[in-house]
Amino acid sequence: MFYTIQNNRRIPVSPEDSRRLDRWRVSTFWVMLVGYVGYYLCRGNLSAAFPLLEQEFGFSNTQLGLIASLSEIAYAVGKFINGPMADKIGGRRIFLIGMAGAIFWNLIFSMSGSLTAFIVVWCCCRYFLSMGWGGLTKTIGNWYPPERNGTVMGLISVSFQFGGVAATLFAGLLVAMGVAWQGLFIYPALILVGILIWSALASKADPTDVVPGVTYGRSESGKKQMADYGDESKLGVRTILSTLIRMPIYRHLLVFSFLTTLLRSVFLFWTPKFLFDIGLGTSAAILQSAIFPLLGVIGTVFIGWYTDHYAENGNRAKTMWVMLSCLVVSMAAISILSSSDTPNFNLILVFLGACGFFLLGPYSMSSGCLTLDIAGPKGAGSCTGIIDGLGYIGGAIATFGAGAMSDLVGWSQVFMILTGFALISTLSAFMMSREFRRIAAVRERKETDEN
Numbered sequence: 417m418f419y420t421i422q423n424n425r426r427i428p429v430s431p432e433d434s435r436r437l438d439r440w441r442v443s444t445f446w447v448m449l450v451g452y453v454g455y456y457l458c459r460g461n462l463s464a465a466f467p468l469l470e471q472e473f474g475f476s477n478t479q480l481g482l483i484a485s486l487s488e489i490a491y492a493v494g495k496f497i498n499g500p501m502a503d504k505i506g507g508r509r510i511f512l513i514g515m516a517g518a519i520f521w522n523l524i525f526s527m528s529g530s531l532t533a534f535i536v537v538w539c540c541c542r543y544f545l546s547m548g549w550g551g552l553t554k555t556i557g558n559w560y561p562p563e564r565n566g567t568v569m570g571l572i573s574v575s576f577q578f579g580g581v582a583a584t585l586f587a588g589l590l591v592a593m594g595v596a597w598q599g600l601f602i603y604p605a606l607i608l609v610g611i612l613i614w615s616a617l618a619s620k621a622d623p624t625d626v627v628p629g630v631t632y633g634r635s636e637s638g639k640k641q642m643a644d645y646g647d648e649s650k651l652g653v654r655t656i657l658s659t660l661i662r663m664p665i666y667r668h669l670l671v672f673s674f675l676t677t678l679l680r681s682v683f684l685f686w687t688p689k690f691l692f693d694i695g696l697g698t699s700a701a702i703l704q705s706a707i708f709p710l711l712g713v714i715g716t717v718f719i720g721w722y723t724d725h726y727a728e729n730g731n732r733a734k735t736m737w738v739m740l741s742c743l744v745v746s747m748a749a750i751s752i753l754s755s756s757d758t759p760n761f762n763l764i765l766v767f768l769g770a771c772g773f774f775l776l777g778p779y780s781m782s783s784g785c786l787t788l789d790i791a792g793p794k795g796a797g798s799c800t801g802i803i804d805g806l807g808y809i810g811g812a813i814a815t816f817g818a819g820a821m822s823d824l825v826g827w828s829q830v831f832m833i834l835t836g837f838a839l840i841s842t843l844s845a846f847m848m849s850r851e852f853r854r855i856a857a858v859r860e861r862k863e864t865d866e867n
């Protein structure tokens with residue numbers, strides 16, 4: 417329920433204002449979800465284009481890895497800058513700016529024709545793409561109360577999982593229709609133009625843009641954010657960052673983000689090329705690689721819903737490390753299966769789907785509802801900016817390393833090494849779970865002493 421504050425008392429808004437606020441909240445939710453799917457149409461197309469770029473220009477996996485890894489660094493830098501910027505200038509505004517930049521640079525990429533040009537242009541594109549998630553998280557945090565973080569952010573996180581599916585399937589369809597590699601960048605950009613116009617018309621930055629002075633109600637059992645910024649009249653980016661870095665749970669989350677983003681980046685960039693290299697045709701490799709983000713959608717919705725309802729004392733990390741344990745098994749299976757001279761493609765696809773479910777679910781927690789649980793809406797942009805920025809540094813290292821190693825030792829050995837990283841990420845989530853339990857025990861003792 418929405419309220420206004422009058423004489424230090426919460427007064428419910430009028431029924432008419434309440435209906436207006438509900439309409440704009442739902443509309444803004446859909447803008448953020450569909451808009452971020454649009455972001456992925458102009459991002460996931462690069463990995464789908466890798467087989468075509470190899471055929472057109474003769475690029476090796478190492479060279480293609482340069483485009484991927486250097487643009488990941490640009491994306492990481494953008495996260496560090498644009499996450500806090502969302503807290504400063506507003507989430508909705510930076511979300512729309514990033515969308516416009518992605519359109520422009522995708523069109524420029526389609527006009528390029530050398531490795532150097534591809535690298536420079538895609539780095540610029542990824543910088544603007546980095547504006548999306550921080551702006552989204554900031555905006556959603558403004559519109560929804562803390563007790564709905566898991567479910568709302570779980571549903572919103574479907575955007576980047578389903579966006580990966582949509583981008584892959586759309587690119588595969590274009591290739592099957594005989595469209596040249598340039599079309600994989602032109603057509604997604606044109607679709608995003610329409611999404612941008614609709615997003616600008618159908619969203620608001622926060623409830624006060626609809627009804628001045630309004631705030632949302634909190635249930636008595638609602639979750640309180642972990643970060644305490646002290647005197648919020650002096651709240652700024654520096655205060656937010658210094659508060660977060662002092663928290664052990666946030667430092668654990670940074671390690672976790674580094675490892676899981678590393679793994680996710682390898683899958684998103686290299687799955688179509690991996691399937692192509694082990695024997696599938698170009699369009700089949702692109703289309704069937706969609707199994708990874710498709711099962712990731714289900715994993716993301718599941719973990720958001722499950723941890724909202726069943727996570728003891730808000731300990732979402734317990735479910736995360738259990739799912740990541742299954743990821744370790746799935747990745748080891750892919751390593752073994754891909755080493756065969758006649759690989760079983762059906763089994764490999766099953767385990768690729770399992771990797772999507774068991775990786776993308778926990779991954780979505782790091783810069784999704786855990787961000788809001790820890791930092792609240794006031795610090796959401798800065799919190800997710802640092803988490804994602806550090807994570808994509810890992811992604812940059814891994815995407816280049818995976819491409820270069822596949823040229824040298826083959827994909828089976830690449831997946832065996834990645835299995836080791838999956839094991840370490842499982843241990844990281846386990847340590848987070850222990851910290852959640854410690855925090856819950858401290859709060860319980862404090863409440864007992866007060867009573």
